[in-house]
Amino acid sequence: MLTIEGLKKGYEGNEILKGISIDVNKGDVISIIGPSGSGKTTLLRTITTLEAADGGHITFAGVDKDFEKLNGKDINTIRRNVGFVFQNYNLFNNKTALQNITEGLIVARKVKKSEAEKIALDALERVGLSDRKNHYPSQLSGGQQQRVGIARAIALNPEVIFFDEPTSALDPELVGEVLKVMQDLANSGTTMVVVTHQMSFARDVSNRVIFMADGHIVEQGDPKKIFENPSEERTKKFLTDILANV
Amino acid sequence: MDNIKLIINFLGQLLPAINITLIVSLSSIILGSLLGLLLAAAKMSESVVLRVLARVYVSVIRATPSIIMIFVVYYGMPMLFNNWFHTNIDGWNRMYFVIIALTVLFSAPASELFRSAHESISKGQMEAGLMVGMTPFQTFYRIILPQAFVVALPNFANSVVNLLKEGALTFTIGVVDMVAKAQMIVANNSGGYAWQTYCALALIYWVISLAVDKGVSLVEKSYQAKRKTIAV
Amino acid sequence: MSLNTDFMVKVAQTAIQGVPVTLQIVLVALLISLPIGVLFALIRIYRIKGLELIVKFYVSLVRGTPIIAQILIVYSAFPSLLNMMIGKAAFSINPIYYAYIVFTLNSIATLTEVFRSALQTVDKGQMEAGLMVGMQPRQAFWRIILPQALISALPNIANATLYLIKNSSLAFIMSVKDITAIAKTEAAFNYNFLEAYLVVWVYYLIICYGAEIIFNLLERYFSKYRRSAKRTTGFNWNPFSIKQPKLVVKTDLAESERTNNAHN
Ligand SMILES: Nc1ncnc2c1ncn2[C@@H]1O[C@H](COP(=O)(O)OP(=O)(O)O)[C@@H](O)[C@H]1O
Ligand SMILES: [Mg+2]
Numbered sequence: 001m002l003t004i005e006g007l008k009k010g011y012e013g014n015e016i017l018k019g020i021s022i023d024v025n026k027g028d029v030i031s032i033i034g035p036s037g038s039g040k041t042t043l044l045r046t047i048t049t050l051e052a053a054d055g056g057h058i059t060f061a062g063v064d065k066d067f068e069k070l071n072g073k074d075i076n077t078i079r080r081n082v083g084f085v086f087q088n089y090n091l092f093n094n095k096t097a098l099q100n101i102t103e104g105l106i107v108a109r110k111v112k113k114s115e116a117e118k119i120a121l122d123a124l125e126r127v128g129l130s131d132r133k134n135h136y137p138s139q140l141s142g143g144q145q146q147r148v149g150i151a152r153a154i155a156l157n158p159e160v161i162f163f164d165e166p167t168s169a170l171d172p173e174l175v176g177e178v179l180k181v182m183q184d185l186a187n188s189g190t191t192m193v194v195v196t197h198q199m200s201f202a203r204d205v206s207n208r209v210i211f212m213a214d215g216h217i218v219e220q221g222d223p224k225k226i227f228e229n230p231s232e233e234r235t236k237k238f239l240t241d242i243l244a245n246v
Numbered sequence: 247m248d249n250i251k252l253i254i255n256f257l258g259q260l261l262p263a264i265n266i267t268l269i270v271s272l273s274s275i276i277l278g279s280l281l282g283l284l285l286a287a288a289k290m291s292e293s294v295v296l297r298v299l300a301r302v303y304v305s306v307i308r309a310t311p312s313i314i315m316i317f318v319v320y321y322g323m324p325m326l327f328n329n330w331f332h333t334n335i336d337g338w339n340r341m342y343f344v345i346i347a348l349t350v351l352f353s354a355p356a357s358e359l360f361r362s363a364h365e366s367i368s369k370g371q372m373e374a375g376l377m378v379g380m381t382p383f384q385t386f387y388r389i390i391l392p393q394a395f396v397v398a399l400p401n402f403a404n405s406v407v408n409l410l411k412e413g414a415l416t417f418t419i420g421v422v423d424m425v426a427k428a429q430m431i432v433a434n435n436s437g438g439y440a441w442q443t444y445c446a447l448a449l450i451y452w453v454i455s456l457a458v459d460k461g462v463s464l465v466e467k468s469y470q471a472k473r474k475t476i477a478v
Numbered sequence: 479m480s481l482n483t484d485f486m487v488k489v490a491q492t493a494i495q496g497v498p499v500t501l502q503i504v505l506v507a508l509l510i511s512l513p514i515g516v517l518f519a520l521i522r523i524y525r526i527k528g529l530e531l532i533v534k535f536y537v538s539l540v541r542g543t544p545i546i547a548q549i550l551i552v553y554s555a556f557p558s559l560l561n562m563m564i565g566k567a568a569f570s571i572n573p574i575y576y577a578y579i580v581f582t583l584n585s586i587a588t589l590t591e592v593f594r595s596a597l598q599t600v601d602k603g604q605m606e607a608g609l610m611v612g613m614q615p616r617q618a619f620w621r622i623i624l625p626q627a628l629i630s631a632l633p634n635i636a637n638a639t640l641y642l643i644k645n646s647s648l649a650f651i652m653s654v655k656d657i658t659a660i661a662k663t664e665a666a667f668n669y670n671f672l673e674a675y676l677v678v679w680v681y682y683l684i685i686c687y688g689a690e691i692i693f694n695l696l697e698r699y700f701s702k703y704r705r706s707a708k709r710t711t712g713f714n715w716n717p718f719s720i721k722q723p724k725l726v727v728k729t730d731l732a733e734s735e736r737t738n739n740a741h742n
Contacts, residue, residue, distance in 0.1 A: 050610070079609055086603060086607065108611060310683070311682055313647050314679045322672050425550075432554070444547055455542030
């Protein structure tokens with residue numbers, strides 16, 4: 001459904017992504033793990049066209065092109081078929097929870113307002129925040145904001161939703177509620193690509209784990225295999241370090 | 247081309263009067279800063295009365311047009327001195343009235359930026375200084391003051407440029423500064439070359455403003471180079 | 479010697495006719511310069527080639543020169559300029575139009591800087607979130623970025639308005655019959671200048687405080703969605719300096735840096 005081949009990206013001469021290839025199938029829940037600075041965020045941002053890539057090929061939603069050759073229309077197509085959940089939520093500060101969700105539906109998808117509100121209420125229901133629909137982001141806790149962020153993404157019914165460390169800006173006691181919502185999403189068959197430091201999520205919820213380091217995919221595969229019997233030394237070291245810290 | 251020649255010619259005629267502008271501005275900046283320091287202290291003092299007075303003062307100044315302040319000081323002070331001290335100050339150099347008016351005007355923003363600079367720094371820093379065994383004075387002088395200086399500098403420069411521009415109203419009470427000089431030149435030319443004359447006038451002010459901005463950013467840079475650790 | 483209160487009452491009665499004139503100048507200048515200020519700020523932020531330099535030059539020139547110089551230039555240059563275009567009629571133009579021109583040109587420069595810093599305080603994540611729900615950059619700008627920038631600019635728009643109101647007291651130099659001009663004329667009969675200017679002062683205090691109250695109500699009304707830490711409630715006693723928001727920009731950067739670090 002989504003295929004990335006040889007994706008490259010650099011900043012000011014520093015190569016950050018050194019040729020990444022990923023295959024995402026419908027219903028996949030993929031966890032991307034790896035040390036800080038390994039390029040995980042950059043990977044999500046280049047795939048979703050928030051950053052321009054330097055090289056590579058994308059096949060997705062009818063677009064089948066090299067990244068450099070993407071035109072405005074292709075970029076629109078890609079953006080309309082992905083959802084993005086940001087690490088720091090990025091809810092529209094001047095919109096209520098409900099409006100945060102209807103905004104994209106009404107403005108970008110040209111859905112009628114009444115229809116959009118119905119969809120938005122459904123989405124809020126799924127993340128357990130129906131009673132907060134008229135709250136502004138500043139009146140919500142971090143966990144609630146992130147759940148609205150997730151609702152905003154699912155309301156658009158995209159082919160795949162990208163999550164960039166959705167829980168790492170949260171106070172520890174709020175992580176659970178967001179993970180729970182994500183788990184429900186995964187169980188309902190939503191295609192998800194999740195950058196995360198929550199090893200429990202990677203191990204128990206996803207069906208594939210990708211370990212990234214230094215702009216490369218070092219290893220990927222079944223969570224069980226990666227966690228219990230990684231074939232690469234770097235993966236082993238990363239997992240020992242991170243699990244020791246939990 | 248002719249216009250440029252004219253403007254340069256007028257520049258030459260106006261520049262001698264820059265003295266007045268500089269004297270007026272510098273005196274009001276110094277006096278206004280001192281008054282502003284007192285006001286800032288009043289604003290942060292324990293006494294409610296002082297705090298309220300300082301606030302009211304600043305808010306009134308903030309809502310007072312400079313020209314009105316100059317006029318009120320110019321016409322009001324002699325009456326005040328006459329009634330209270332039985333002194334006649336009609337003979338004072340008119341520049342003094344402008345300096346007083348501008349001092350009052352400058353003290354308000356000065357007090358506000360002293361206070362906010364002080365508050366933006368002092369909280370943890372004073373405690374930290376005391377904890378490493380410095381006296382309160384040492385902490386203030388060595389730790390807080392340099393940081394407050396850097397914080398206050400851009401706003402201070404901004405206020406200085408504002409004051410400089412307000413000082414251009416000196417002519418309204420008959421002091422022959424650059425603006426008055428420009429008007430005289432225009433009058434001597436029977437109203438001819440007016441805009442060229444005033445452009446020359448504007449040019450001089452512009453150069454001074456640019457110089458103030460440039461000076462401040464140089465000082466800021468050298469400070470930041472010296473103390474990389476100050477993250478404002 | 480004491481204040482002639484009878485005269486003050488008389489001046490207060492006549493000078494009040496100048497209040498609408500002052501308000502008119504302020505409103506016209508503000509309404510024209512607000513959208514142009516946004517436009518100029520965008521030119522600076524997006525570094526539109528050529529135009530950026532012109533805007534930078536314009537703002538620096540206007541902010542670096544006294545309003546009195548600007549008044550004198552416009553008042554001496556425009557009549558002959560208009561004369562060339564529309565002939566003798568130029569000299570019978572109501573001088574209030576010159577006031578509109580000067581104060582609009584002046585406010586544009588102030589507001590450009592206000593909007594530039596306000597637009598920069600809006601986190602770039604807001605635009606990205608807009609793009610990720612399928613909006614075009616332009617849609618995200620109008621619906622998400624600009625409303626937030628306008629509201630965070632309110633305290634500085636208030637400052638700019640106060641600055642404008644106070645500067646408008648110089649309109650009398652262009653023979654506009656505003657508060658100051660009327661009071662001055664009255665005072666000239668008996669040399670009661672102090673009384674006249676005290677009355678004018680009170681009028682300006684009332685106008686400025688009125689404006690400030692309106693802006694505070696606006697701020698309170700619109701600040702409902704803002705973070706309590708960032709909320710600017712109550713009167714804004716800050717000096718009328720438009721460099722003020724820079725501090726806000728910096729703290730915001732620091733905040734987003736912190737989250738960036740957290741996310742690594
Ligand atoms: N806008 C940028 N400009 C320059 N360097 C960047 C930028 N964004 C990210 N980087 C660099 O790219 C590298 C990878 O960053 P990132 O993708 O955020 O890593 P991760 O999300 O895995 O922690 C880091 O070294 C970071 O400093
Ligand atoms: Mg990251």
